[in-house]
Amino acid sequence: MSPLHHPDDSLLVDYATGALDAGARMVIGAHLGACPGCSTTVAEAEAVGGALMSTLPAATMSPDALALALARIERPAPAEPTPLDGPADWIAVPTEVVRAATRRRRWAAPGVWVAPISQRPGGARSYLLRVGAGMSVPRHTHRGAEMILVLKGCYVDGDIRHGPGDFAVNDDSVDHQPRAIGEVECVCLISADSALVPRDWVGRLFQPFVGI
């Protein structure tokens, strides 16, 4: 089933031009793997990129550039790392996410685990969050923006339901307490500009353990 909630077109164009930061690129890339419609939009924008590149005046290359290239293609290609597949019931994710899920997950509270994927000096971070069926994350808001993609299961935020492949952006205008619904756990891939801002004592208690 195709996702119901999509990144807006400007994010898809930013993906095609290469302007997104690594975390946003990862989250939107995972959505594209699950969404033929958005993949088509990105492919169209990439075709524009290719056509634009073709219109550029040719830069001058070094005199031996072609000879060098012809020599390079004779060298054996280094073995490409084998991509790791994630769990069969998840939306497909890149190897670094699978690796984080297997090596870095830690239980943060009963039913909740977090697996950091990357953290940057400015505070930007990406991580996986797993919440057991029927459980909520503590009430919180955001400093800066957060992109979230469901890899497995479902959650409700207010009265909007998000299932596998669904994409959402949250910022400091939201104050929410998403809740996993359905029969199975909910696993999400998240990229955020900075840490969550807890809005209640449960959250303040919870946050130091998980660092999200």
Next chain:
Amino acid sequence: MSPSSKITGVDGASLSACIVNIAERGDREAFARLFSHFAPRVKSYLMRLGAVPEAAEELAQETLLTVWRRAAAFDPTRAAASTWIFTIARNLRIDLSRREARGVPADDPSQHDSGPAAPDDALSSVEDEDRISRALATLPKEQAQVVALAFFADKPHSEIARDLGLPLGTVKSRLRLAMSRLRGALAERRP
């Protein structure tokens, strides 16, 4: 399939055929032709994005080396040669800037290139490239400016808006108009 010696022009169809010939029989003549056409343009593209000439040339070399190694993954019914090579150059540029930023190798998240084909696999044929080029030439100036900045300035919408001194909504709507016009050009041939 015609032998590579018959491929003489630099039109989109013959460039696509070069990649197919590389995949099918390691055609070095086809590679040389592709290199001569695309490497200088990839270098131009990277210099537009701020790379110094030496770094741009090295990345152009890597781009064409990747074309050689991954030629079998190219599907001429899904993408024009220019589109495919653009995405390779873009991904290498992103990988390089990530490695420079954090000093460790990174996985490429943009695996959708090899993912399931979009339902409309006729999207990016060679005629589409010509249609896009013609449509680009007819864009109103303010739309063309935003498109060029988006692709050649490595900037998300928000920064383009700041640079132009325009509201974000204006930049978004100009880009949206431009993209829908370009998409309209692609749709022309569809019944």
